[in-house]
Amino acid sequence: MNTCHLSNTMRQATPLKSSRRAKGAPAGAERGEWAPASNGDGGSGGAKPPGKEIVMLSTNRIAWFAAIVLVAVGAMTSLSSGSNPKMTTTFEGSVAREGVTAHTFTVPREGSVEVTLTDLGPAPATKVGLGLGTPTAAGNCALVEAMDSTHISGRIEGTLRKGTYCVAVYDSGDVASEPLDYTVSVTEE
Secondary structure (H helix, E strand, C coil): CCCEEECCCCCCEEECCCCCECCCCCCCCECCCCCCCCCCCCCCCCCCCCCHHHHHHHHHHHHHHHHHHHHHHHHHHHHHHCCCCCEEEEEEEEECCCCEEEEEEEECCCEEEEEEEEEEECCCCCCEEEEEEEECCCCCEEEEEEEEEECCCCEEEEEECCEEEEEEEECCCCCCCCCEEEEEEEEEC
16 A cells, blocks of 8 residues: 655655555556546546547547538539629620621620610611620631521520620621711620
8 A cells, every 4th residue: 555654854655665656557646646647538548649539639620621621612502503603794795787797795604695675766667687796816706606687675585605796796687878877785694
């Protein structure tokens, strides 16, 4: 049986020289020392290896970080799978007799596109051609879809992939000697 004795002059406990550590106890857990052999939580009875708490703390932080990232990705996915906002680009120009005028635009992601002739003057009853296509190296617009004779509100609709496209307004035989001013809107969804 190990015992501690009090020194009358120092008034502090000192272990006996014959103190020994219990079998399986970690270093520093000799009987009679004034340090606890365990952390008092009913654990293994010995001190935990240094750094174990830090590892657990890091693991908890990683778990929390992963949970936050998953929630954020879920939110972004639900936002991106919801209705996309419409983006409208407006082009203005004029078309002369036997002429054609083209404007390019870029579609940032696959989606539906609507090209609409919104204004035509000075003679709004005149019909013009409206087309949708892809720009060529020479600067022309190679039409993929066209309406050869349309009034104001003429519309071309479809689904386009990500890329660069063009819209063209051209004389389909009704433009008089004076050029017509027009406005075309391209709405991407």
